[in-house]
Amino acid sequence: MPPLSSSSPPSPSTRDSVVAALRAAGCVFAEEEAELILAAARTPGELAVLVDRRAGGLPLELVVGWAEFRGLRIVVEPGVFVPRRRTGFLVEQALVQVPDASVVVDLCCGSGAVGAALASALGPVELHAADLDPAAVRCARRNVGGQVHQGDLFTALPDDLRGRIDILAANVPYVPTDEVGLLPAEARDHEPRTALDGGADGLDVLRRVATEAPAWLAPGGCVLVETSERQAAAALETFAASGLAPRLAVSEELYANVVIGVRE
Template sequence: MPPLSPSFPPSPATRDSVVAALRAAGCVFAEDEAELILATAGTPDELAVLVERRVAGLPLELVVGWAQFRGLRIAVEPGVFVPRRRTEFLVEQALAQVPGASVVVDLCCGSGAVGAALASSLGPVELHAADLDPAAVRCARRNVDGRVHQGDLFTALPRGLRGRIDILAANVPYVPTDEVSLLPAEARDHEPLTALDGGSDGLDVLRRVAAGAPDWLAPGGCVLVETSERQAAAALEAFTASGLTSRLAVSEELYATVVVGVLD
């Protein structure tokens, strides 16, 4: 990603005032956030609006209109799940498992960040993305160089993909319903509930993906789903029960846990 430079030359006093406003609002990385906001604003009036939005609690990515994900600038919009850095680990595991993948599906795609990152690393691929939420579908179409479908999990996909998918990445919701209210306000107040709430134990959608994946994967293809450390054992059991050769991959650095299932 090329370095950002301000759209207008802010004075040191302006820069200091932005940092002070963000710090007062509780932004831990106020200096870094200020640089991004200053680089996004085209005029002093626009700068004031962006700072006001961030101070009011809007996630930084929605303030500036994009999120960085594996070196890509992913467009994000209000009402769409913001890609997390920890999900880069899921992409890494997919690439390691099937480095020569030619058919890739990003299920529960949100902004389409996972699919875009996989395609960026793999080169020319047949890429499909799908989400239930119309807002996510519109956003993903800005980021994905492939076909984006709207619908509920596998019902959204073209039938011609059955038995052909090399990488099926599904960043499913996995927060238990009773714990959604405990999430940080940035997620709880600004991201769609369907992208967060995974049902009573957080694994409702994961189990559906695990059950359906074998019919859609090519031989040697894999399905990957992010989950939490606490849910890992039950998630792994769901993958194994569907007939997949399954394993857990964990990144302590990114606090990421991914279930990988392979169709032998």
């Protein structure tokens, strides 16, 4: 491959060879992925390494080191949950529910993509993010302008947030334990199980969040979680049993189901 430099684009032959390698590895969007990998590589040697990693099954976002999320470039690292496009619908619903939010928490934050997107849309806010996984916390600190805490759900948060949170985004794991092995290899093999496995019916962590959320929300504040379509009814019942006013928002385009609970 000819040398790459910031002053000149790679030659067509280089681009074609990268596309061919990715296509041979089964990458459906080989042309688009090739452009991103070419832009990320600083030398021919690095380009070869990145192509090999992608061809070997490493998620594209981990190959190039970032994921696009609601117009933001979110840094991602190995061992950290990669933000999904559909989760942008959760952000959208939070902004609809509390458009003037001033205190925002991104619980089970992973890379911190949800908190970063909310802060970007809302402007100056008091932003907190938290995750149990040290790798996620390190990554979120690169993406989130607010405070990032390590710990198990609400135990990670400063106590003075009780009763003050306007938006509590909790992108909890919701895949039933027996179905984790059925996930695409990119998730199953490269993302932490704690970010995927939601227990026997997928709702274990959601129940814990629903139980504690009312004490942390401000009046009119809301908690938002993703679920699957078949879990939505049970999730709504769980929120209602915790004293929250629940509703379900669905995006058929994104295959997204977001359960919202409001403290009245």
